[in-house]
Amino acid sequence: MKMLSAIWDNLKGLYSLLVGMCITGRYFFQPLKTVHFPRDVVEPENLASYRGPLELARGKTDESKTRCISCQMCAKGCPGNCITVVKSKEGKNPVTWLYDFTLCCLCGACVEVCPTAAIQFSHRLYLVSTSREALVLDLLKDLEERVAAGPLPAAGAGTPDAKKPEARMPDAGGPQKAAGGSAAPDPEG
Amino acid sequence: MELSKISVLSLVELVVACLLVIALMVANAIVMVYAERKGAGFIQRRPGPYEVGPWGILQPVADSMKLLAKQLFVPANVDFLLYFLAPVLAFLPVLLLFLPIPFGPYLTALKVPDGVVLILAFAGFGLLANLLAGYSSNNKYGILGAGRAVAQGVAYEIPMILALLAVVFQTGSMNLSDIAEAQGSAPWRWNFLCQPLAFFIYLVTLVAETNRAPFDLPEGESELTAGFHTEYSGMGFALFFLSEYANMLLVSFVCATFFLGGYKGPILDGFWWTFIKAYAVMAFIVWIRWTFPRVRFDQLLNINWKWLLPLSILNLWITAVIIKLV
Numbered sequence: 001m002k003m004l005s006a007i008w009d010n011l012k013g014l015y016s017l018l019v020g021m022c023i024t025g026r027y028f029f030q031p032l033k034t035v036h037f038p039r040d041v042v043e044p045e046n047l048a049s050y051r052g053p054l055e056l057a058r059g060k061t062d063e064s065k066t067r068c069i070s071c072q073m074c075a076k077g078c079p080g081n082c083i084t085v086v087k088s089k090e091g092k093n094p095v096t097w098l099y100d101f102t103l104c105c106l107c108g109a110c111v112e113v114c115p116t117a118a119i120q121f122s123h124r125l126y127l128v129s130t131s132r133e134a135l136v137l138d139l140l141k142d143l144e145e146r147v148a149a150g151p152l153p154a155a156g157a158g159t160p161d162a163k164k165p166e167a168r169m170p171d172a173g174g175p176q177k178a179a180g181g182s183a184a185p186d187p188e189g
Numbered sequence: 190m191e192l193s194k195i196s197v198l199s200l201v202e203l204v205v206a207c208l209l210v211i212a213l214m215v216a217n218a219i220v221m222v223y224a225e226r227k228g229a230g231f232i233q234r235r236p237g238p239y240e241v242g243p244w245g246i247l248q249p250v251a252d253s254m255k256l257l258a259k260q261l262f263v264p265a266n267v268d269f270l271l272y273f274l275a276p277v278l279a280f281l282p283v284l285l286l287f288l289p290i291p292f293g294p295y296l297t298a299l300k301v302p303d304g305v306v307l308i309l310a311f312a313g314f315g316l317l318a319n320l321l322a323g324y325s326s327n328n329k330y331g332i333l334g335a336g337r338a339v340a341q342g343v344a345y346e347i348p349m350i351l352a353l354l355a356v357v358f359q360t361g362s363m364n365l366s367d368i369a370e371a372q373g374s375a376p377w378r379w380n381f382l383c384q385p386l387a388f389f390i391y392l393v394t395l396v397a398e399t400n401r402a403p404f405d406l407p408e409g410e411s412e413l414t415a416g417f418h419t420e421y422s423g424m425g426f427a428l429f430f431l432s433e434y435a436n437m438l439l440v441s442f443v444c445a446t447f448f449l450g451g452y453k454g455p456i457l458d459g460f461w462w463t464f465i466k467a468y469a470v471m472a473f474i475v476w477i478r479w480t481f482p483r484v485r486f487d488q489l490l491n492i493n494w495k496w497l498l499p500l501s502i503l504n505l506w507i508t509a510v511i512i513k514l515v
Binding site for chain 1 (some may be wrong): 228230231232233234235236239476477479480481496
C-alpha cells in the first residue's frame with residue numbers, strides 16, 4: 001500500500017513538472033517586459049507605483065508651501081543620516097532642506113515618522129549623475145520648481161542637477177511632460 | 190597494393206570527418222550559447238543578449254574573444270600535469286563519439302558494427318576528465334564537484350545503457366545506421382512510440398549525464414561556485430564549456446537516432462532530419478534547464494536508484510519477453 005502511494009506521489013510529481021513546463025513554454029511566447037532604457041522609457045502609469053528619491057509634499061492650504069515644520073524627526077530617524085533640515089528664525093518652516101541621495105537607502109523611515117506627512121516618495125526614475133555633489137538634492141528648490149511647472153504635476157519634474165545625463169536620454173522628459181497636463185494625476189499629490 | 194590504397198583513402202576520410210566534427214562542435218557551441226541565453230531570456234520575459242550586434246547576435250563572438258584574451262591563471266599547488274590534461278581529456282573523447290553517428294544515409298564518418306558500445310564506452314571519459322579537473326585543482330569546491338560528478342555519472346550511466354539496450358534488443362543490431370534504418374519514415378513508426386518508457390528514461394538520464402540543470406550538481410554555482418572547473422580560467426574553462434555543449438549535442442543525436450527515426454522524416458529523408466530532431470532535443474534540454482530548480486543530491490541519487498534503474502530493468506525484461514514471444 002505504501003509502495004502504491006509512493007508511485008502515485010511520483011506520478012503526481014511528474015504531472016507538476018509538466019505544468020511547470022507549460023508555464024515556461026507559455027512565457028516564452030509572451031511579449032517581453034523589459035524596457036531598453038536609453039531608447040525606451042517606462043510608461044507613466046507604471047511609474048505611479050515607483051518609489052524613487054524623496055520629495056516634499058505640497059501644503060494642504062497653500063499648495064506652493066511645504067508642510068514641513070522642521071521638527072527634525074526625519075533627520076533623527078534616518079539610518080543613513082542623509083537629511084539636513086535647518087529651521088528658519090521667524091517660523092516653523094525650514095530654510096534649508098538638503099537630501100543626500102547617495103546615502104539614502106529608500107527605507108521610508110522619514111516618510112513614516114513625519115507628523116505632517118511633508119515627505120513623500122517621488123516617481124523620479126531617471127536620476128543619474130556623474131558627480132556625488134550633484135546627488136545632494138535641495139528639496140525646497142525642487143518643490144519651488146514643481147510649483148512653477150504647474151498646479152498638479154504627475155511625477156517628479158525634471159531634476160535640477162541632471163543636465164548632462166539628460167543628453168544621454170533624449171526621451172526622458174517626454175512621458176513626464178505628457179503626463180503633466182493630461183489625465184493621470186499623482187495619487188499622493 | 191590495393192589494400193594500402195584503400196587504407197590511405199579511409200585515413201583521409203577519417204581526417205576530413207574529424208575536422209568536420211570539430212567544426213560542428215565549435216559552431217554548435219557558438220549557436221547554443223546564443224540560443225540558450227535568448228531562450229532563458231524569453232522564458233523570463235526579458236530579451237537576453239541585446240547590445241552586441243543586431244539582437245545581440247554577436248554576443249557569442251564577444252564572449253569567445255574575452256575567453257581567448259583572458260589570462261590563464263594557475264593556482265598554487267595544483268597537480269600540474271593533470272590540471273592541464275583535464276580540459277583536453279574532456280574535449281577529445283567527444284570528438285571520437287561523433288564518428289559513428291549516422292547523420293544521413295551516407296553521411297557517417299566511421300561505419301562501425303558496434304557503434305553503441307563505442308559511444309557508451311567512451312562517454313565515460315568525460316566523467317574522468319571532470320574527476321581529474323576537480324582533483325588536480327587543489328580546491329575544496331573542485332573536489333566536491335568532482336565527487337558529485339562521479340557519483341552522478343556512474344549512477345546515471347546504468348539506466349541509460351539499459352534504456353538504449355531495449356532498442357538494441359528490438360532492432361537486433363548495435364550498428365547505429367541499422368537502428369535508424371529499422372525505423373519507418375512516418376513519425377508513428379519511430380521508436381519513441383514502441384519504447385515510451387525507454388525514451389522517457391533516456392531523456393532523464395541524458396540531462397543527468399551532461400550535467401545540465403536540474404541535475405547540474407557537479408557545477409551547482411550557488412553551492413560550489415563552479416564545481417569541478419572552479420579553478421579554470423580562459424581557454425581551460427572554454428574547453429570544458431565546449432565539451433559540455435558538444436556532449437549535449439551528442440546525446441541529442443543519439444536520442445534522434447535511437448528514438449526519433451534518425452535521418453528519416455515524413456518527406457525527403459536526409460541528414461537535415463537528424464539535425465532538426467537533434468536540435469529539437471537540445472531545445473528541450475534548454476527548456477527544462479530554465480524551468481526546474483536543481484534537485485538535492487540525495488534526491489538525485491534516489492531518482493536514479495529507486496526509480497530509473499528498476500524501471501529500465503523492467504522495460505528491458507518486457508522487451509525481451511515480447512521479442513521472444515513474437
